[in-house]
Amino acid sequence: MAYLGNSARTKEVLAKFNMSAKKKFGQNFLIDSNVLAGIVEASKVTDNDCVLEIGPGIGSLTQYLAESAKRVIAVEIDRSLLPVLDHTLSDYNNVTIINEDILKVDIGEIVAKYNDNKPIKVVANLPYYITTPIIMKLFESGAPIESVTVMVQKEVADRMVMGPGNKDYGSLSLAVGFYAKAEAVMDVPPSSFIPQPNVGSAVVRLERYEERPVEVQDDKYMFEIIRTAFNQRRKTLSNSLANNPALKVSRQQVVDALLEMGLDEKVRGEVLSLEQFAALSDILQR
Structure with a gap:
């Protein structure tokens, strides 16, 4: 059963492996079980789904996903977290960890290998400093992705969902809108993380369009x-x-x-x- 959705258990795991969050990877570990459960609920993951998780960290969200999904493929760039994940996910036989940079992997190959080219769902607590490149890579990869449910900086979430004339409206709003319908799910305060970020966060669900909303020559x-x-x-x-x-x-x-x-x-x-x-x-x- 998922047990990492609180401060005490998270600190215990970090201490066991003498670990701390690394700024260079934008690591902030979720310690709020309600938020973790809310992300999974918003993602609409079922036991028929294969989920791609980006940046599992110590496995907090991964545990919740593993209990809801058929299979979870988690891509983690930080090699030092692999033994931690081996420990925290030892009770789950439906999780595969890939030690790679999500911006460098072939997402289409992952879907082909682990889900027979059938559509997957992406769920992640994204590193804020590379949110936009990751979102765009997912959509531009051409891989069969049904939806993307992500925790991002609140300011970025606002840009994803805003329409013309709003101060938060911009190129990201339009890029996301070209590929998917964006829905704001919930705001998340800094106190839901270890360490606490300096900004608020939000969860956004992007449901990919079967047919793009506009036709354009190029x-x-x-x-x-x-x-x-x-x-x-x-x-x-x-x-x-x-x-x-x-x-x-x-x-x-x-x-x-x-x-x-x-x-x-x-x-x-x-x-x-x-x-x-x-x-x-x-x-x-x-």
Whole structure:
């Protein structure tokens, strides 16, 4: 039975192995059983599911997942945690630990090897300093991923779920929205971790679309437009896009495209929806 969802047991395990959280890996260990149970509930994991967990740490969330899922594949970059995981997960025969960097592994190969290429669910308490690269790798990998349920920094969670016109709306909002429906699940205070982070956290569930919500001729070109627009928020869209040589467009071309779309030529990117960015991308590539 899962037993790591509290401070005393977590400290006991860390002391047993003379371990402490490593800043370079962004380690903060969850010590709140209600949050751990809430993450698993939000992920909608069943005993038919294969789960990919990223950064299991000492195995707190892994224990909860192992009791709900058919199989858990946990990717952990920190080699020193392997003996800890051997200890904390010794009662579970449905967990496989892979000692790799999630940003370097082939997620498609993992799904093929451990789940016969059938869709998996991703669940993780992500290192905050590399949240966005991990999220984008998951979606851009092309691997069959049904959903992604993750604990992230509250500020990042807000960016994932916000729409146009909000101060938290940005390239991450649009990137996530291109691949999945984002739902805020719960806020998590710093006191739920050892050591306590300096910021609040939140759990977000991303349910991948079976069909993308917009059609676009070249999604890479569209995301270059999006990145450019939000890298220079204070500039008008026509000026910022014209200043990026990779887009190969003039200011007048952007102005003409915006007017064709019924938008003001002085509009900024923060008010455009995903559908509008897709339309702009297609017009500029004609």
